Structures are given as C-alpha cells and as structure tokens.
Amino acid sequence: MLPKQTGERYLLSSSPHAHARRTVSSLMLDVLVALLPAFCCAVYFFGRRALFLAGTCIAACLVTEALCRLAMKRENTIGDLSAVLTGLLLALNLPPDLPLWMAAVGGVFAIGICKQAFGGLGYNPFNPALAARAFMLISFTGPMTTWTASAWQISAGGMDAATTATPLAFIKKGAEGFDWSQAALLKDLFFGNVNGCLGETSALALLIGACYLLCRRTITWHIPFAFIGTVFLFAMVEGGVPPLVHVLSGGVVLGACFMATDYVTSPITAKGKLIFGCGCGLVTMLIRTAPTGAYPEGVSFSILIMNAITPLINRYTQPKVFGK
Amino acid sequence: MKTVKAQFGFRGGIHPQYHKDLTADLPIERLPLPRTLAVSMSQHLGAPAKCLVKKGDAVAKGQLIGERNGFISAPVHAPAAGTVTAVEPRQGPTGGWADAVVIETAEDPSGAPVLMPPLDWKTASREELLARVNDAGICGMGGAGFPSAVKLAPPPDKHCEYLILNGAECEPYLTGDCRTMIERADRIRLGVEIMRKILAGPAVRIAVEANKLASIAALEKAFADIEGNVEIVVLPTLYPQGSEKHQIYACTKRLVPPGALPISVGCVVENVGTVAALADAVENGVPLTERVTTVSGDGVARPCNVLAPVGTSYADLVAFAGGEKDGVRKVISGGPMMGFNVPSLQIATTKTTSGLLLFTAASVFQYSSSPCINCGSCVRACPMQLNPAYISRAVEANDIAMAEGFGVMNCLECGACSFSCPAYRDVTQFCRRAKASIRAKAAAKAAKK
CATH class of the missing domain: 3.40.50.11540 (NADH-ubiquinone oxidoreductase 51kDa subunit)
Structure with missing residues (x-):
C-alpha cells in the first residue's frame, strides 16, 4: 500500500485549468441582444401588439420550461435563457393580429413538446420556435395567415392600392405587369414598410443583429451565407421576380441569420453548415416558386426539413484528422 | 541565418x-540549495531509472544515483552533495508514485562534484x-x-x-x-x-x-x-x-x-x-540536475523564474517566491492548459517541471456541466481537427469503440476543447478517459497473447 498524502487543502481537478469563460447563457444573451433591433422595428410598425405577443410567448415558454423541469425532477434551466430566446423567436414569427391565447399555446408547444419532451436544450431535433410555428400554421390556419394590422402601400407601378397581403403572397398570385425592380419596393422591403410577421419586416434591423453575432463570433458566416446565396442564385436562374426581392421579403434574413443558425439543430462542422444552408435556400425557393403549392413562404418548412437531415449531414461531414 | x-x-x-x-x-534567479531534495527515479515518460544508492550512503554532486533501465529511459544524477536519508515511494507531479532518493544536502560539501570529462565537440x-x-x-x-x-x-x-x-x-x-x-x-x-x-x-x-x-x-x-x-x-x-x-x-x-x-x-x-x-x-561535463521553473499565479507573493535543482520541493520554491498570498485554492505543476493539479506542496520537481502555479479563488473556476448544445466551439478549437463534441458524447454513453472511431487516439489533450466549451463540459477529460480505456484494453489483449 502506498503512503497517504497529507496536507490536502487544495482543490483537485484534471487539466485544463483555464476557461474562456463563455457560457450557454451568455451565448443566448448575445442572440437576444442581436434580436433587439428587429424587435424594436416590430414595436415601431405594429405597436403594442408586438409587445403583447412577445410577452405572451416568452412567459408561456418560461412557465412551460420550469414546469417541465419540475415534472422531470431535473434542475431548473430557465437561467440559461434558451426559453426566453425561443419565446422571442416564436413571437417574431407570428402575424401581429394573432389572438394572444394562440400565441401562448404556441409557446407551450415549443417548449413542452418540441424541446423538453426530447430532454431539454441540446437534445431537441427541431428548432422549437419553428416547429411550434408549423404546428400553429396547421392548427390556426386563418389567424396565422391574416395580415390586417398595417396596410402595405404599393404606390408605384400602376397599382396604387393598399393591400393586406404580404409581398410573397403577392408574388404567388403572380402580379402580372407589376414592376418588381422599382427602387421604392426594394426600399420598403429593406426598411420594413411591408406586411409580414413581427420579425420579418425590416431586413436592415435583422442584418444589424446578424453583424453583431458575427462580430461576437456567436455564429459563423457559413449558414447565413449559404442560405441567402442559394436563394439569390435560385431566383436569378428562375428569372421571375428579381433575386433581391426574394432575399429581402418574407423570413429569409430572419431564418438564415437567427433560426437556421440554431446550434442544436444545425450541423457542427463548417462544411456541414454550408450544405445545410444551401439545402435551406433550395427548399425555400422550391416552396415559394412551385406553381402547385399553396404556401407563399417556405423558410420555416425548409429549416425544419433540413433540421431533420442534420444528423445525416453530420455523419458525412466529420472533420479530417490533422496529419491524415 | x-x-x-x-x-x-x-x-x-x-x-x-x-x-x-x-x-x-525577470532574470532567472538561482535558488539557494534546499536542505532536502527528493530525486525521483521516474523523471519522464518511459521506464524509471534503477536506483543505485541506499539509505545512509554519502553522495557527491553529479554522482550517478539511478541508471538507465530500458530503451526509453535516462540516468539520474545527484543534484547536490549530501547523505541519502531514505529511498521511498513519493508522489510525483503527474500524480504517479515512484521511488525517490531523498538527499539531506551537506551545508559544507567537502568532496568535489563528480563531473564527466569535458568534450571538444x-x-x-x-x-x-x-x-x-x-x-x-x-x-x-x-x-x-x-x-x-x-x-x-x-x-x-x-x-x-x-x-x-x-x-x-x-x-x-x-x-x-x-x-x-x-x-x-x-x-x-x-x-x-x-x-x-x-x-x-x-x-x-x-x-x-x-x-x-x-x-x-x-x-x-x-x-x-x-x-x-x-x-x-x-x-x-x-x-x-x-x-x-x-x-x-x-x-x-x-x-x-x-x-x-x-x-x-x-x-x-x-x-x-x-x-x-x-x-x-x-x-563542461555537467549532467542534467537543475532546471528553470516559473513560479507564478495570483497566489504567489513574488512571481519569478527560478533555477532550482531537480528534487526541490514545491514548498521550497514557493518560499523563495515570497510565499503564498490571498488564500491559495489550486496548485498546478506545469502550465494551466496541460499542467497537473497537485494536492499539496510536498511534491518535488523533476526534469520536466516547467512551472509551478498557485491560484487563488479569483482564478479558480468551479463549474457544473450541462448537455452539449452542438455549438461547434470545440470542433473549431481542436488543433488535431477532431470532433471533441461527438467523442465526449460517445464516452458519456460508454461507447469507447465509437470514440475510437472518431479518432480519439490522435487527441493531444491540449485542453482547447474544454477551454472553449460554453456548456463547461469536460471534453478533454472525456477524451483522456477514452484514451486510457483503449490503451488498457490493448495492453490486456497483448498480455493475453
């Protein structure tokens, strides 16, 4: 037997003994901060409705998270801020006039079914906010596709009318003779003077947030670049509506920068992220342009579909060992 | 050039x-000769040296006290003149136990140091x-x-x-x-x-x-x-x-x-x-019996670079560096990324002790891990381009074969993955466990044959 060591008054642990001191909650906080400009825009365009919807979604998510953890006899995880982020993202994906109880149901579904049922943060196969949105789109089809809060003014190009449709619904209808390349339209899309979900109006606000995330290295450029690039290229080849209109309208920027980049449900390597982003862009455009489809927008579904094949992408994009 | x-x-x-x-x-300072030295026969990876002295022997500075014992092995010499007071197992900086020659150094060495003849290269x-x-x-x-x-x-x-x-x-x-x-x-x-x-x-x-x-x-x-x-x-x-x-x-x-x-x-x-x-x-015909060790960290009164004989106890190094300050919570032999955490200052330096770091509560982080969120920080940090996230998950599920498939044996244990993990997962430690387990299995298989 070996002699016993004396004087053990120090902590013992295995190396490394240094840490970057970045935490899950600080990453989530980064994303929340990055969403602030978009949220402010939502409040500007839709007023109190935006505040109510976001408050309802976040509260529903937090309560569900806490109750689920309690029921599962696991430690409370609302401190990691992921539930707050899911709530805010869900709210940004809802139309401004949605009844609040529906938003609450969405929040409960996002956390209860899409996240905690799988074991909590890190185990969910689908982006909880998007899965909840898909659920709501099927359950509350009418309210989820009604845009009455603000009237989108199309003043140029011979169509002097107020419309309650989103730009994408307008595209799907096939607005013959409409001048899609006019500067006024692009300006509206960029600054947010259009109909849509809370978070998908102003591309500028979203891009400011995305830049913040890139600078903080919270996300990498791969998924947003591949996603938006594919949408652009597809639209260019398709030759219908100008590519920039496709990129700036609907949820492309929000989806590419904030939803598809969700760590848990996207591939882990750079190569995998590029494939994932391209896939998202491709499916989005297929849904948007398919003449037989009923949906004018495909961002949510494209990300959910790509979430499903993320394990497969991961399997085939493992990094190559240094020296091999 | x-x-x-x-x-x-x-x-x-x-x-x-x-x-x-x-x-x-700060220039390198020479440590005054400590009263006792505990020179381990296991100075490095590979086979420990074979001890050539016993309790009561008088040794001269530079005298051979442990001879090469195997292919990957190196001899050990007495860093100072004195008397051997014990040859006993001591815990080394890496946590392993090995025989050490404890020398009570002579205050006034009478014999000349034993040197090898100088060579003209x-x-x-x-x-x-x-x-x-x-x-x-x-x-x-x-x-x-x-x-x-x-x-x-x-x-x-x-x-x-x-x-x-x-x-x-x-x-x-x-x-x-x-x-x-x-x-x-x-x-x-x-x-x-x-x-x-x-x-x-x-x-x-x-x-x-x-x-x-x-x-x-x-x-x-x-x-x-x-x-x-x-x-x-x-x-x-x-x-x-x-x-x-x-x-x-x-x-x-x-x-x-x-x-x-x-x-x-x-x-x-x-x-x-x-x-x-x-x-x-x-x-000069001088054997390797001393080295420079950086004594640093926020728990040391006077951080310094010390030239000390092999076998100097950490306590002597810390005393030379002005002693502890502000309540030391952690002692590390080596650097903070790959160094070994030691339980006390009753451990002696070896030929590989590059640093001795004392950290107070302010520099020590205690944490609990949460599940992997797949953020890819470890994949981007890994210099060997492994997938530490997947390796750690495989080890967590006790699937060592899967970890081996992900190339865990290439791991350097540099700690970059654990350092960057926002979920504070023990990624490096999982890799280490997998490697040890794979090596043990291979050794058992070899022993059977």
Missing part, C-alpha cells in the same frame, strides 16, 4: 489569457557525443521528457533533415524558455552545433512565438554568424503552437501521420532548454 515568418498555420487553436508579463522580464566523434547525451541524463524539458539520446539516434533507415528547436512556450504563465533564450542564447547555439553534428547536418529551424520579441532578438544576435541552413521561424501566438506536430507543419509543411514519431517525416524536435543543457553536458 535569417528570421522568417511561419508560412503554414494550422486550423484551430485558442487565445487564452497569457499572464506572461508577470515574469517575462569539434574533435569528438558522433558516438562519443551521443554517449555523453545519454550519460548526462538529458531529456526533453518541455513536456513529456522524452530522453534526448533516443531522439538523436534515429533508426538507420531514417535520416533527420530538419532539427527543430521548440521555443514556442505556448502555455500561459510560463516564461522559463523565454528567459533561457534571452540569457543563454549562446549556449543554445553551441547545443545546436553539437546536435547538428550528431544528426549529420540537418537544416535547423528555431520556432519561437511572436510574443517573445526579446527572445527572438537574443537568438538573432547569438546565431548571426552561424553557417549552414539555419532559420528562426516566428510563429503566430496561438495555443497549442508548442505541439510537436504543429510546429513541424509550421516549419516544414510536413504532416506527421497519426501515431507516428517526428522522425518519420525527417524531423527531430527538441526544447530550447534541453539544447542548452546538452551544451553544458558536452562542454
């Missing part, structure tokens, strides 16, 4: 806080020089302590084309190599010339990280008129730049295949401190 910027960087790596300013400008044969490197117990002073005589005698079918001097010292806090390059640049030059002769004239690359400008300047001065193909390669400051494989890549663009030694791509890598020690052994 010229100074060049490294052409080939590796992917991955991290930027920890270096804290080198605590000691980088220009006239001595390669065999003589190599024998001296072996007899002097020279081993790598950077990390694992691989015996130099083994490195310098490559198998007959291999030829060394590049001798790379590792002066990266990428671990935070440590400045011993940095100071050695400044203060002993001429010794390093002599060592290089000797090693060049032993290795039959390879090109020489001295790899130093860009954050050691004073070291680079000192080396440039010392090597100014050296003949032959010698370059100082300035590496970007990035952890783990000191890794052998990554340094070889930075200097030569050669990739060491998984599981292979540097000589397989014609390279020999040796730490700068080792090269200086080798010069002492040849020209």
Whole structure:
C-alpha cells in the first residue's frame, strides 16, 4: 500500500485549468441582444401588439420550461435563457393580429413538446420556435395567415392600392405587369414598410443583429451565407421576380441569420453548415416558386426539413484528422 | 541565418489569457540549495531509472544515483552533495508514485562534484557525443521528457533533415524558455552545433512565438554568424503552437501521420532548454540536475523564474517566491492548459517541471456541466481537427469503440476543447478517459497473447 498524502487543502481537478469563460447563457444573451433591433422595428410598425405577443410567448415558454423541469425532477434551466430566446423567436414569427391565447399555446408547444419532451436544450431535433410555428400554421390556419394590422402601400407601378397581403403572397398570385425592380419596393422591403410577421419586416434591423453575432463570433458566416446565396442564385436562374426581392421579403434574413443558425439543430462542422444552408435556400425557393403549392413562404418548412437531415449531414461531414 | 515568418498555420487553436508579463522580464534567479531534495527515479515518460544508492550512503554532486533501465529511459544524477536519508515511494507531479532518493544536502560539501570529462565537440566523434547525451541524463524539458539520446539516434533507415528547436512556450504563465533564450542564447547555439553534428547536418529551424520579441532578438544576435541552413521561424501566438506536430507543419509543411514519431517525416524536435543543457553536458561535463521553473499565479507573493535543482520541493520554491498570498485554492505543476493539479506542496520537481502555479479563488473556476448544445466551439478549437463534441458524447454513453472511431487516439489533450466549451463540459477529460480505456484494453489483449 502506498503512503497517504497529507496536507490536502487544495482543490483537485484534471487539466485544463483555464476557461474562456463563455457560457450557454451568455451565448443566448448575445442572440437576444442581436434580436433587439428587429424587435424594436416590430414595436415601431405594429405597436403594442408586438409587445403583447412577445410577452405572451416568452412567459408561456418560461412557465412551460420550469414546469417541465419540475415534472422531470431535473434542475431548473430557465437561467440559461434558451426559453426566453425561443419565446422571442416564436413571437417574431407570428402575424401581429394573432389572438394572444394562440400565441401562448404556441409557446407551450415549443417548449413542452418540441424541446423538453426530447430532454431539454441540446437534445431537441427541431428548432422549437419553428416547429411550434408549423404546428400553429396547421392548427390556426386563418389567424396565422391574416395580415390586417398595417396596410402595405404599393404606390408605384400602376397599382396604387393598399393591400393586406404580404409581398410573397403577392408574388404567388403572380402580379402580372407589376414592376418588381422599382427602387421604392426594394426600399420598403429593406426598411420594413411591408406586411409580414413581427420579425420579418425590416431586413436592415435583422442584418444589424446578424453583424453583431458575427462580430461576437456567436455564429459563423457559413449558414447565413449559404442560405441567402442559394436563394439569390435560385431566383436569378428562375428569372421571375428579381433575386433581391426574394432575399429581402418574407423570413429569409430572419431564418438564415437567427433560426437556421440554431446550434442544436444545425450541423457542427463548417462544411456541414454550408450544405445545410444551401439545402435551406433550395427548399425555400422550391416552396415559394412551385406553381402547385399553396404556401407563399417556405423558410420555416425548409429549416425544419433540413433540421431533420442534420444528423445525416453530420455523419458525412466529420472533420479530417490533422496529419491524415 | 535569417528570421522568417511561419508560412503554414494550422486550423484551430485558442487565445487564452497569457499572464506572461508577470515574469517575462525577470532574470532567472538561482535558488539557494534546499536542505532536502527528493530525486525521483521516474523523471519522464518511459521506464524509471534503477536506483543505485541506499539509505545512509554519502553522495557527491553529479554522482550517478539511478541508471538507465530500458530503451526509453535516462540516468539520474545527484543534484547536490549530501547523505541519502531514505529511498521511498513519493508522489510525483503527474500524480504517479515512484521511488525517490531523498538527499539531506551537506551545508559544507567537502568532496568535489563528480563531473564527466569535458568534450571538444569539434574533435569528438558522433558516438562519443551521443554517449555523453545519454550519460548526462538529458531529456526533453518541455513536456513529456522524452530522453534526448533516443531522439538523436534515429533508426538507420531514417535520416533527420530538419532539427527543430521548440521555443514556442505556448502555455500561459510560463516564461522559463523565454528567459533561457534571452540569457543563454549562446549556449543554445553551441547545443545546436553539437546536435547538428550528431544528426549529420540537418537544416535547423528555431520556432519561437511572436510574443517573445526579446527572445527572438537574443537568438538573432547569438546565431548571426552561424553557417549552414539555419532559420528562426516566428510563429503566430496561438495555443497549442508548442505541439510537436504543429510546429513541424509550421516549419516544414510536413504532416506527421497519426501515431507516428517526428522522425518519420525527417524531423527531430527538441526544447530550447534541453539544447542548452546538452551544451553544458558536452562542454563542461555537467549532467542534467537543475532546471528553470516559473513560479507564478495570483497566489504567489513574488512571481519569478527560478533555477532550482531537480528534487526541490514545491514548498521550497514557493518560499523563495515570497510565499503564498490571498488564500491559495489550486496548485498546478506545469502550465494551466496541460499542467497537473497537485494536492499539496510536498511534491518535488523533476526534469520536466516547467512551472509551478498557485491560484487563488479569483482564478479558480468551479463549474457544473450541462448537455452539449452542438455549438461547434470545440470542433473549431481542436488543433488535431477532431470532433471533441461527438467523442465526449460517445464516452458519456460508454461507447469507447465509437470514440475510437472518431479518432480519439490522435487527441493531444491540449485542453482547447474544454477551454472553449460554453456548456463547461469536460471534453478533454472525456477524451483522456477514452484514451486510457483503449490503451488498457490493448495492453490486456497483448498480455493475453
């Protein structure tokens, strides 16, 4: 037997003994901060409705998270801020006039079914906010596709009318003779003077947030670049509506920068992220342009579909060992 | 001789806080001879030396007290004159136990130190020089302590084309190599010339990280008129730049295949401190019995670079550095990224003790891990381009075979993954566990045969 060591008054642990001191909650906080400009825009365009919807979604998510953890006899995880982020993202994906109880149901579904049922943060196969949105789109089809809060003014190009449709619904209808390349339209899309979900109006606000995330290295450029690039290229080849209109309208920027980049449900390597982003862009455009489809927008579904094949992408994009 | 910027960087790596300013400008100080020394027979990886003395023996400074015992092994010498008071198992810095010769040092040594005859490297044969490197117990002073005589005698079918001097010292806090390059640049030059002769004239690359400008300047001065193909390669400051494989890549663009030694791509890598020690052994006949250790951290009153005999207890080093301050919570032997956490100061230095760090509560983080969120920080940080996230999940599920499939045996255990994990998962530790388990299994299989 070996002699016993004396004087053990120090902590013992295995190396490394240094840490970057970045935490899950600080990453989530980064994303929340990055969403602030978009949220402010939502409040500007839709007023109190935006505040109510976001408050309802976040509260529903937090309560569900806490109750689920309690029921599962696991430690409370609302401190990691992921539930707050899911709530805010869900709210940004809802139309401004949605009844609040529906938003609450969405929040409960996002956390209860899409996240905690799988074991909590890190185990969910689908982006909880998007899965909840898909659920709501099927359950509350009418309210989820009604845009009455603000009237989108199309003043140029011979169509002097107020419309309650989103730009994408307008595209799907096939607005013959409409001048899609006019500067006024692009300006509206960029600054947010259009109909849509809370978070998908102003591309500028979203891009400011995305830049913040890139600078903080919270996300990498791969998924947003591949996603938006594919949408652009597809639209260019398709030759219908100008590519920039496709990129700036609907949820492309929000989806590419904030939803598809969700760590848990996207591939882990750079190569995998590029494939994932391209896939998202491709499916989005297929849904948007398919003449037989009923949906004018495909961002949510494209990300959910790509979430499903993320394990497969991961399997085939493992990094190559240094020296091999 | 010229100074060049490294052409080939590796992917991955991290930027920890270096804290080198605590000691980088402080000259090396010699520790007054401690009263007792505990010289371990296990100074490095490989077989421990065979002890040649027993309790009650008188030893002279430089006397051989442990002889080479196996292929990967190096002899051990008495760092000071005195009396052997015990030969007993002691815990080493890495946590393992090995026999140590405890020497009560004589206050007034009467006998002269036992030295080997000085050699003139220009006239001595390669065999003589190599024998001296072996007899002097020279081993790598950077990390694992691989015996130099083994490195310098490559198998007959291999030829060394590049001798790379590792002066990266990428671990935070440590400045011993940095100071050695400044203060002993001429010794390093002599060592290089000797090693060049032993290795039959390879090109020489001295790899130093860009954050050691004073070291680079000192080396440039010392090597100014050296003949032959010698370059100082300035590496970007990035952890783990000191890794052998990554340094070889930075200097030569050669990739060491998984599981292979540097000589397989014609390279020999040796730490700068080792090269200086080798010069002492040849020209002065002095065996390796002392080394520079950086004593630092926010729990030390007076951070410093100390030249101390092998076998000095950590308590003596800390006392020399002004003692503890502000309630020390953690003691690390080596650097904070790969160093070993030791339970007490009753541990003695070895030939590989590059640093002794004392941390207070302010520098120690205690944490609990949460599940992996797949953020990919570890994948981006891993210098070996592994997928630490998947390896750690496989080990968590006790699927060691899957971890092996993900290439865990290539892991350097550099700690970059754990460092960058926002979920504070023990990623490096999981890899370590998998490696140990795979090695144990292989050993059991070999024993059966």
